[in-house]
Amino acid sequence: MKRLFVITFLAGLFVVALTTTFWPLPTHVRYRSLITVLPDGGRQEDFIIRWPEDRIRLPSEDPTSLPATASIGVAVLEDSAGRRTSAELFRLRDTDDNVIGVASRLAGTGGAIADPGRSASNWLLVIPSRGALFLAQTDVLDTTVRGEITAAGAVAVAPAQTAAFWADRQRLRVTATAPATTGAATTGKVLRGTSEFAGLEGSFTETWDLDEVNADGSTRGRIQLTTFTAAGT
């Protein structure tokens, strides 16, 4: 009887050891990385975001009760001096249109951040199977999302999602070609990466492309982030 107890006790320990070793811990789905190797060294990778469908709705939001031009997955913070910061959440796609990760765009105006009439923005790209990329730039204009009071209550309105913004253009390169004179923001810079992107540095450009203006005054379009990176020194 004592021997049986010892054997089954050891069997119990063995079961735990097996479970601990072979427990199927979560792993991320990975799509093939679509990278172009550039002739002069480095690599180019493009990321696509479609608006409005790639915006990530927050739990408290009900899109059906919002005006057509309102943006979901957005927060706006403005101080008493009128310096505004906005945050937007998106799904992130590769050039084959696969959703490969998530992205956030934080943009701010005023003070030490940007010249009057312009904003500085940050992109945080997270591809769970590969790591994260941190991007920072000065924008050619103020791209922050505005908070507006409408009949439906307080809503967030992203400039690119309104027809008026596209009155005289179909495409806009958001990344400024020169840094802001205010503050130390550089433009179109890949600051750092983690995991698979660790050690990479370089530049990027953000471009907005209009696909369609709807009858209700809202728009559909694409944000393209083109990154050029190489191993840092």
Add this chain to the structure above:
Amino acid sequence: MRALVGVLGLVLGILVGACLVLANPLAWIRGLPPLSAEIAPAKAYRWEEYRGIEAGAAALLGVGRQDRELALMDPALRHLGIGIVVLPAGEGAPAALAVKMSATAEENSLWRAQLGRDDYWNIFWPGEGSVFASSYSNYWAVMRDGLFSALRGRDQGSVATAYPVSAPSPVGNTAGVAGASGRYAGFTGEIREVLYPAAPDAKRADPDWAIAIKANPPPVVTR
């Protein structure tokens, strides 16, 4: 009688084995030291406006069902959480708008007491500047104490009031702060996070959090 002894031995073996795995001493020695409260005061926040997985042991172990209202259904986003956070003003700093993203770490290992997530932050202070931060949070101690508490009939004595979850990343040095714009451009530093479990009688099950960031300006280069 023989069957009873056999089952008893097996159950006891499983219990002892599970306790040995949970009590892995690596979980105690692998944390990061806290930052000085004078240099990097902690900012309390609530991560309520998020989508994707919760910060619980079930999500990290890949068991249990996700809340369909919160879940991100795209295959590549199943083990990820994303949300917007407002960090309160105080200690000379204005309120900040932030985005936090957390992805289940693929390097998790039950043998090494690693049950964590890779966290990514972008924090923007209106008119001041912005920083990025990345860190690894290990929830092993949270899971261990939660399990022991459940085994002892929801005994709150087993659960700590605060868990400093920041730990060295299993894949090496990918953690840290990177200044992005405004007066924080070029800054580098460290980040720590603390989780405060919700009380069992609390109306909301989500934990409270605190974040502390220490960032230094880039070194002055003389010509």
